[in-house]
Amino acid sequence: xxxxxxxxxxxxxxxxxxxxxxxxxxxxxxxxxxxxxxxxxxxxxxxxxxxxxxxxxxxxxxxxxxxxxxxxxxxxxxxxxxxxxxxxxxxxxxxxxxxxxxxxxxxxxxxxxxx
Amino acid sequence: xxxxxxxxxxxxxxxxxxxxxxxxxxxxxxxxxxxxxxxxxxxxxxxxxxxxxxxxxxxxxxxxxxxxxxxxxxxxxxxxxxxxxxxxxxxxxxxxxxxxxxxxxxxxxxxxxx
Numbered sequence: 001x002x003x004x005x006x007x008x009x010x011x012x013x014x015x016x017x018x019x020x021x022x023x024x025x026x027x028x029x030x031x032x033x034x035x036x037x038x039x040x041x042x043x044x045x046x047x048x049x050x051x052x053x054x055x056x057x058x059x060x061x062x063x064x065x066x067x068x069x070x071x072x073x074x075x076x077x078x079x080x081x082x083x084x085x086x087x088x089x090x091x092x093x094x095x096x097x098x099x100x101x102x103x104x105x106x107x108x109x110x111x112x113x114x115x
Numbered sequence: 116x117x118x119x120x121x122x123x124x125x126x127x128x129x130x131x132x133x134x135x136x137x138x139x140x141x142x143x144x145x146x147x148x149x150x151x152x153x154x155x156x157x158x159x160x161x162x163x164x165x166x167x168x169x170x171x172x173x174x175x176x177x178x179x180x181x182x183x184x185x186x187x188x189x190x191x192x193x194x195x196x197x198x199x200x201x202x203x204x205x206x207x208x209x210x211x212x213x214x215x216x217x218x219x220x221x222x223x224x225x226x227x228x229x
């Protein structure tokens with residue numbers, strides 16, 4: 001499986017500011033995904049990031065709030081804009097397995113606390 | 116979207132016992148299922164998957180059972196160890212069309228008592 005890293009691993013931010021989270025994969029992948037996991041809850045897909053095209057956002061998530069970049073096949077960023085305490089969550093990136101094109105593997109997550 | 120609750124279902128077992136974690140999925144068109152393990156402070160870790168043309172699949176100490184009739188998935192862990200303590204999530208996917216989305220269940224917190 002692919003090795004996935006995320007930066008930062010955690011951060012504490014002030015409301016109204018923005019944070020950009022990076023996701024790096026050790027191999028080329030077609031599909032990358034960004035999820036949010038609120039405290040004690042399950043994972044919710046924010047958007048799907050494909051290289052060379054606009055990200056596809058799920059219901060309830062918009063590009064102005066969560067802009068995504070996907071400049072190449074091994075890297076993506078998610079920005080959480082104009083943060084409020086409700087944005088305090090774990091943000092996870094995942095990649096689709098190149099061979100099976102079904103299984104998703106996850107990074108370690110970025111733990112965000114907004115004060 | 117997936118409904119979530121404030122409290123995770125919990126399962127507490129003694130070390131060495133077998134554990135069974137259950138999941139009811141929502142979409143009858145789902146044809147691919149994954150179990151993930153998430154330890155505290157970490158991202159979800161792939162455990163085992165199963166496609167809808169199977170009803171059982173075995174891995175190392177783990178078995179996944181799929182009952183499509185009642186849309187039920189279970190994960191069996193044999194000889195549970197303290198290192199198995201984590202939250203376990205099932206996820207479903209409909210591979211038809213262009214939707215690559217995985218939909219996650221609520222999760223179950225497994226606690227293994229030594």
